[in-house]
């Protein structure tokens with residue numbers, strides 16, 4: 340990998356619905372600073388950051404008086420944008436990763452290809468549609484926008500589980516570990532890992 344390059348990016352995004360500042364570092368130390376009005380998302384982003392050994396700072400104000408939808412969606416957009424920007428020309432990265440993570444009775448799998456082709460597949464059946472005040476359908480919204488903006492192929496499968504909180508937690512831990520592996524530098528990789536020569 341390019342010598343002494345810090346793979347990090349930040350973004351500020353303001354709309355009529357949300358106002359978000361987000362900073363993401365790939366080669367971090369697992370530390371997050373999260374100020375959003377969606378506590379369950381804070382919990383998930385904290386796990387993602389810790390298990391991916393990233394750095395993540397989020398300051399988000401949104402129209403949560405309506406519901407959490409716009410805030411969750413727009414944080415997904417911002418995180419995806421910073422992942423893409425931080426990766427730069429993707430020189431030397433492993434590109435692929437497939438990671439299983441259990442959380443007690445739940446098992447999640449996340450498969451990533453940092454492909455420059457946005458694609459999202461999601462197989463998950465949760466026993467409940469609400470965790471605390473958080474709408475479970477927003478997990479789909481977050482992950483899909485993340486994959487779209489990071490321009491990666493993302494497959495998320497929750498194989499089984501009985502506790503919805505555990506199941507989603509396993510997804511975010513697996514996402515952290517998979518993204519960490521796919522973005523990691525393999526010294527054997529010369530240039531960009533594609534027979535096309537570009538990603």
Ligand SMILES: [Mn+2]
Pocket residue numbers: 382504508
């Ligand atoms: Mn938890």
